[in-house]
Amino acid sequence: MRRIAESTVRRLSLYLSFLEEIEARGVPTTSSEDLARLGGTTSAQVRKDLSFFGSFGKRGLGYSVPELSARLRRILGLGRQWRVCIIGAGKIGAALARYAGFTERGFIVSAVYDSDPSKIGSRWGNVKVRDEASLERDIEAGDYQIAVLAVPADSAQNLADRVVRAGIKGILNFAPVQLTVPNDVALRAVNMAMELEALTFAITNKVD
Amino acid sequence: MRRIAESTVRRLSLYLSFLEEIEARGVPTTSSEDLARLGGTTSAQVRKDLSFFGSFGKRGLGYSVPELSARLRRILGLGRQWRVCIIGAGKIGAALARYAGFTERGFIVSAVYDSDPSKIGSRWGNVKVRDEASLERDIEAGDYQIAVLAVPADSAQNLADRVVRAGIKGILNFAPVQLTVPNDVALRAVNMAMELEALTFAITNKVD
DNA sequence: CTACCTTTGTGAACTAATTCACAAGCTCCC
DNA sequence: GGGAGCTTGTGAATTAGTTCACAAAGGTAG
Numbered sequence: 001m002r003r004i005a006e007s008t009v010r011r012l013s014l015y016l017s018f019l020e021e022i023e024a025r026g027v028p029t030t031s032s033e034d035l036a037r038l039g040g041t042t043s044a045q046v047r048k049d050l051s052f053f054g055s056f057g058k059r060g061l062g063y064s065v066p067e068l069s070a071r072l073r074r075i076l077g078l079g080r081q082w083r084v085c086i087i088g089a090g091k092i093g094a095a096l097a098r099y100a101g102f103t104e105r106g107f108i109v110s111a112v113y114d115s116d117p118s119k120i121g122s123r124w125g126n127v128k129v130r131d132e133a134s135l136e137r138d139i140e141a142g143d144y145q146i147a148v149l150a151v152p153a154d155s156a157q158n159l160a161d162r163v164v165r166a167g168i169k170g171i172l173n174f175a176p177v178q179l180t181v182p183n184d185v186a187l188r189a190v191n192m193a194m195e196l197e198a199l200t201f202a203i204t205n206k207v208d
Numbered sequence: 209m210r211r212i213a214e215s216t217v218r219r220l221s222l223y224l225s226f227l228e229e230i231e232a233r234g235v236p237t238t239s240s241e242d243l244a245r246l247g248g249t250t251s252a253q254v255r256k257d258l259s260f261f262g263s264f265g266k267r268g269l270g271y272s273v274p275e276l277s278a279r280l281r282r283i284l285g286l287g288r289q290w291r292v293c294i295i296g297a298g299k300i301g302a303a304l305a306r307y308a309g310f311t312e313r314g315f316i317v318s319a320v321y322d323s324d325p326s327k328i329g330s331r332w333g334n335v336k337v338r339d340e341a342s343l344e345r346d347i348e349a350g351d352y353q354i355a356v357l358a359v360p361a362d363s364a365q366n367l368a369d370r371v372v373r374a375g376i377k378g379i380l381n382f383a384p385v386q387l388t389v390p391n392d393v394a395l396r397a398v399n400m401a402m403e404l405e406a407l408t409f410a411i412t413n414k415v416d
Numbered sequence: 417c418t419a420c421c422t423t424t425g426t427g428a429a430c431t432a433a434t435t436c437a438c439a440a441g442c443t444c445c446c
Numbered sequence: 447g448g449g450a451g452c453t454t455g456t457g458a459a460t461t462a463g464t465t466c467a468c469a470a471a472g473g474t475a476g
Contacts, residue, residue, distance in 0.1 A: 004413070005433065006406070013405040014386060039386060043453090044435055049456060060442040072469065076405045077412030084404075097302030100353060101384060105401050133454040146233050157312045170407040176309060178222065178247065186410035188403045196292075197221040197284045198214070199354060199378040202394035204285030205212070213463065231456055251423090259425060267424040268472040308431065 006097040010050050012072055015046065018067035031062035082107050085173045087159055088151035089129050091116035092174050096150060097127045107146070110139075135159075139166035146170040153177045216257050221282055222247045223322060227277035239270035288314050295354040295367055297322035297337050298361035298376065302381050305335045315354070319346075343367075347374035354378040363387045 020040045024028060029192065032050075033057040037045070049066075050056055057063040061076055084102065086093050089112045094104075097112050100187065104124070108177050114120060115132040122129045147163045149156055149171060156175035156202050170186035174181050226246045230238060240251040240258075246256070258264055261283050267269045281287055292310065294301050297320045304310075306322050315382070322328060323340040330337045346352065355371045356381060357364055364383035371379065378394035381387050389395050394410075 004409075007408050007433075009406050010244075010402055013399075013402045014411075015227075016405075017384070017386075017401070029270045034451080040388075042435070044456095045433095047433075047453090047455060055455065057454050059440070060444095060452045062453065073410070078405065082408060091303045091306045095299045099400070101400055102404075105404065107404060145411070146404070147311035166216075168293050169212075169411045172403055172407060176225070178225075180248075184414065186407045188399075188406055189219075190398055190403060192307070192309055192398075192440090193225070193379055194218060194221045196313065196315060196354070197224075197286065197400060198396055199380060199394045200285035200290060201217050201220075201283070201424060203214075203353070203377045206392065206394075215463075241423080250465070252426095252467090253463095255423090255425060256464075263425065265424050266472060267470070268422045269473095270423065 002052065004052055008052065009076075009140075011039060011045070012048050013040065015049075016069060016072040016076065019065055023069055024106070025067055025145060029062045030065055030068070032057070034062075050067070078106060082146055083144045084109045084146045085135075086112040086127075086148045086150055087132070087135070088112070088149065089116075089119045090118065090150065092154075093148075093150035094124065095126050096148060096174075104153045110143075136162060136166040139163060139168055140199065144168065146172065149173045149175055149179075151175055194203060210260065212260055212264035216260065217284075219247060219253070219257050220284060223257075223282040224277060224284065227273055227280065230370070231273045231277055233383075235273055237270045240265070262395055279412065286314060290354055292317045292354045292356060293321075293343075293346070294320040294335075294356045294358055295328045295340070295343070295371070296320070296357065297324065298358060298360075302332065304331050304382075305357060318351075337396075344370060345375040347371060347376055352376065354357045354380065356380045356382065356388075358382045 015035050016033055016079055019030070032046040035046045036043040047057075053071070056068050056071055084107050086109060089097075097109060102109050109127060111128050111130045113130050113132045113135050119129050120131045139147075144167065144173050147168050147170075149159060152160055152182070153175050156173065156177050157179055159172060160173070160181055161177045164181055164185050168185065170193070171179070171181060171187040171188075173187065176191055176193050179187060179189070223243050225321065226243060227238070230242075234284055234375055240254040243254045245252040255265075261279070264279050266274050277333060292315050294304050294317060297305075301320050301322070305317060310317050319333070319336050319338045321338050321340045321343050327337050327350050328339045347355075353376065357367060357380075358408050364385050365387055368381070368387045368389055372389055372393050376393065379387070379389060379396075381397040382396065384399055384401050387395060387397070
């Protein structure tokens, strides 16, 4: 498949969330114009984004909401269950472990890993805190495809290396460092400092 | 000033974090090549990014680390203190309130707002939980320039409207909805579902 | 002072992403 | 069945972003 732009993928994800919303309200069809309005883009952009993957609409009529959302779910790889582990049982790890959003989207979080013996063995809702030492074994056993890194900056690269060696397929990094992984491993980062700095840049250099 | 691409701002932020790291190690100068290697980009990109704001290096020699990092801080708007409030004292709000990263970067978080009477009045470290009803009054009094939204999806737009009306300058949104704000208000969003879907897309449609 | 080495800053070339604009296709209605 | 009215899908045009490539400038050594 032709390489798809990152911005396209983000928008597909956005369209899917709109589709799920209007599907829940029972609306049967929608148009590129509707999706564009909701997503703050243009109808041509919506159609172009979809066109990379096929042709899902009916001319003159628009898109079937259930059909398009099913197609987008499949395109985004949501047609299966993904098992996720969280690494790091600190503030962020705890918030993530308790966050319902994962489950709602079909991601199964069953364990948090930490090296602190006082935390290992406890339970947070459905989530167990396990010993970081068993991380490799569990990944190799196929327990997880995705790891969420919620550890301090200085141990993030080391843990990334470990989960990569154990065969993880994707990493979502919350530590404020730039990680290096082989390019057959998917990597995304959420960096609060970067987001805040983008805000202060925009406020400071306002164009208006 | 000419419009600066979002990708450029993200990279500036990244360069700054590298500069702070090498500054702490006492390294006096660096080059576009060094910064490129750390940031996974090219030296031409680094120089182009900086060139939008001026000319900070010495040919043949590179950049003075303290000077360049000071310049970047100023460009990113970090030359002043920013007061931030967190809205929503749930899981994510709590994690954010306790997160040290804000303070390290010069952002002052002094309060979390919520409407739940059982939470109002308590203290989490240095952070007070205040009544959401007083949000407008406090923003109008100039207590905050930036609001972090950590509320459920269905109340996020309403709260965004309220803080905008009260005169907030920037919003960092953690709720999984697309917010609409006037374009003189800076807006960024952290959307976990979107990040995870970008991962599953990449894993599912692997090119290699 | 000169020759040589290094690294910046920046137009020009290129590549990627977005927007335009319109033919093609579907529906409805007379 | 044919015309009117929509909305898609997509090449072409445009705009944005990145990379190239090199002159200019600073440093150093002889």
